[in-house]
Amino acid sequence: MNRVKTILNYGLLALWALLCLYPLFWMIGASVKEPMDVMGTYALFPSGTWHWETYVEVWKNLGFFKYFINSVNVSFWTILLINIFYALAGFAFAKLRFPGKNIVFFGFIGMMFVPVITVLVPLYLIEYYLGFLDTHLGLIFPMVNGAAPLAIFLFRNYFRTIPHSLFESARIEGASILRILGQVYMPLALPAMATITILNFLGSWNSLVLPMVILSTRKLFTLPIAVTLLDTGVFRQWNVLMAGSLISVVPVIVGFTALQKYYIRGLVAGAVKA
Amino acid sequence: MSQRSKIKKQEIVTAYFLLTPALTLFLVVGLFSIVFSIGLSFFRLSSGSLLSSAIFAGIDNFRDFLFGRDQLLTRNFWRALGHNIWISGSMICFVIPLSLSLAMLLQRIGRGVAIFRTVFLIPMVTASVSIYYVWTGIYNARGSLNQFLANIPFLDNLIQANGWLGELNTALPSMIVMIIWSAIPGTLILYFAGLQTIDKNLYEAADIDGGSDFQKLLHITWPMLTPITVIAVVINLNAALQIFEQIWVMTKGGPAGSTMVLNVLIYQEAFVTGAGLGRANAMGWSVFLLTFIMSLISMRLLRDPADR
Amino acid sequence: MKKYLLFFVVLMCLASVIYAGGQEDAAAQEDVTLTLWHWKVAFDPGFKAVADAFEEKTGIRVVTEITTPDEAYKQKLVAAGIAGNLPDLYAYWADAGNGSFDGVAMEWAGTLDADPAWRDSFFPAAISAVTISDAKIESWLDDENSSKWLTTREAGQVYGIPIDVGAFYTIYGNAELMKNAGISTDNPPATMEVWIEDMKKIQSLTETPGFVFSGQAFSLYENWFANFVDYMKNGPEEYTRFMTRESKMSDPEHMHVAQFLEDLAVSGNILAGSATLGIDEADQAFVNGQASYLLGGTFTFASLQAMGMSIDQIVSFRIPAYEGSKVPDATVSPFPLVMLNVNTNGKSVDKAIEFVKFMTSDEGMTLYANNAFDIPAISIKDTSKLNSVIKSMLSSLSTDSNWWSENSAISSKVFSNAEWQVFHEGKQRIVLGESTAEEVAASFDKAAEIEKNK
Known part of the structure; x- marks a missing residue:
């Protein structure tokens, strides 16, 4: 009975895995087709030769490392600031009592629904006044700010699952709130941080519209913009764009695979301690 | 003191x-x-003009699309809103149970968790214009989906001659399937993390009482995950009401407006026809209000026990 | 309190580190470098070649910055316009007064008149399309969203200099399919009726549908095909009445706009899925032999070639006119597609003007055309250095100005008038067989009536 169950579990997971992988295979297949075939035949893999040389070409034209460093710079600081800023805020909302708490909290949550498309124009305007245009900071700040609602919500909820008795006993012993946060809560928050990091990292890594509007100098471009500039054809070279996109997400996939273990370990550790 | x-x-x-x-x-x-x-949103301003040209318009911008001051736009607005509501409903009904089931399945198996988790993130990792094009290819008249159906007896009458995004009846559902596909990873991560925070002792106690799997889900897992579900509902609701990029890239709201959603309408208004930045902002903030209210309602319905 | 302070110091440090990271070499450039924004990756080699030659001549550097696709570029320009942060030079979709940001763009009428040799080197139609006309001013006055600045323009003003030309209204045919059906590839079909018969003939023999076009692109059928056909059929007066909502689409004179699509759709002569095809995909389908004729423009030819079709596989002709048309021989004079605007608040307006003048000189346009693979906006005197394909495309274009090219403000109603948005959806419904031509024409007329009474 248990065996059947296990097989069924794996079967269902494998089915979903296949649905996740199919479009990826499609992308790989398209990237090695002739540019004409991508839009013409729609078969998963090319019928004739596999044009791996597209990757060589794309790699040569992309200038991968230059833009990779930019993407890393933007994503790294975005993630770091999100985790610091909103862990602090989430803790305040979860554990402290202060006037205006609900208004501020729902104010932040409400920010999630701000219409992104129309806010881009005023964002450009304020960044112009502050001198953030055409800098990485001009990407990092709005990205961090945009992550506020979800990150605050998650940190607050997570800190709440940690028993309040921990907080109270430390208070009675005379520890300051900041010390309790730093020594007791922050280490316990690792699983929440991991979740928030994954969610926001992918968002900032793939972000395209904001960098396009804010950045103008080629030197500062992030990988996704660099990929859109690969296509110099008279008609859209989907094979080149697919190869470029794949190259730009390989570091992410490799990174995740490598960090998986720590992430899961962190989750489990967090669960036990809580 | x-x-x-x-x-x-x-x-x-x-x-x-x-x-x-x-x-x-x-x-x-x-x-x-x-x-x-x-x-x-209270000013009249065409895109491509300067701020000094803005003319105060009171609530005219809102009347334009809400109350038929501009009949065509009003019709388009309400139709788009209907599509957004369809998308929200489907996202909540499918993304949440599917993500939760997958997270629970992942938790049950011993080996291979890491591999599955990485693979399950792929829809999110590859989220870019290229992946939207892949889906266009899958849905194309001569694309993979039609080819797949052609090979299976009895299913070949499902083949869509104009492509799955090309028929009035199938375009929106096909878009929704793609949207669900790409929304699952985010919710899955939340549930997966949430499941780890549930005390294992609770399940052991239930085992001793002879509780079935379903009872455990109903009485332990689901209530313990309520805070996560609240976030998941709010995120998906917001994603559905602000959906834009996929639709813009794949269908531009067509055919014949069958996949037209609010943000595509707003974008067209602001940057394509260039008719009015003011009106586009007015539409954007009306959607904001709606999303905010719907989120507050869902937060209230699924109130976190700690808030009570 | 100390801890709080320390904390702030750390935060500030973090912030300054990133800031420095982004600012790296802001101080590096001192002498005047002009910035040019545009949105076409394929045109960048053209702009760069011109910029290099210009730097060699004058020592002034022009740096190009691309934002792609079109919509992202437009979004960036709108934002930059409001912030007052437009670059020295920016490309824009060519149309009178387009992208002028309430006077940020330079007005050229005086400069053009001061240099008649330069002015006359342009194709007449290229200049007339970017010159503000009375009809244009009228259409701004009609639109309540127009700024005061726009509505107070004067006829004859020019806010951007065209850098290329092109034309729509071109049908490409698959020579092999035509030959197999016994259709002459030497002479274009005499009338629209003959052409439709040709399509049906090929379809009955090979089951290949006759026609493919991008039904997804907004107003492509309307602006590349229908308005020109209507002009030929009814002549300028009646055409203007139609565009200005005096006549109805359901009138027999104008019914063809919807009827053409219905005829083809009903007889299976529109490629399945056309309603959702993009421009590239429609071209592609034609190259793959999925349809015998394609709707396109002069620029389509380069795409077809790049996609692997050779010259002798393609037959091209101007859209045929219906039998009994009033202007069956209307020539298509090329109109500008892209123009260059100069920012009057830029670092050095004089140098920017110099660049535009250089770019639209014989030398500049040759460099641009060869490297961007785009048709130049001026009639180049010495064509020996011009790429042969561009040379042949150029020679096929009529350079005269005529009613059609002088009245683009009337034809562009298909973009600005809301009833055409209704038709855009109706067109897709006809193609899908969901609506009849009568229904769509009626809904168009109803929308036009409402808009007219507003």
């Missing part, structure tokens, strides 16, 4: 101190954009 009120005061000071970075950033980059954009 008594000891008690001193502690209280210290707590307030610390709280605002902890909120300082978040609030400062909001004041620097967030507040201006929001106030400016709300303000603009």
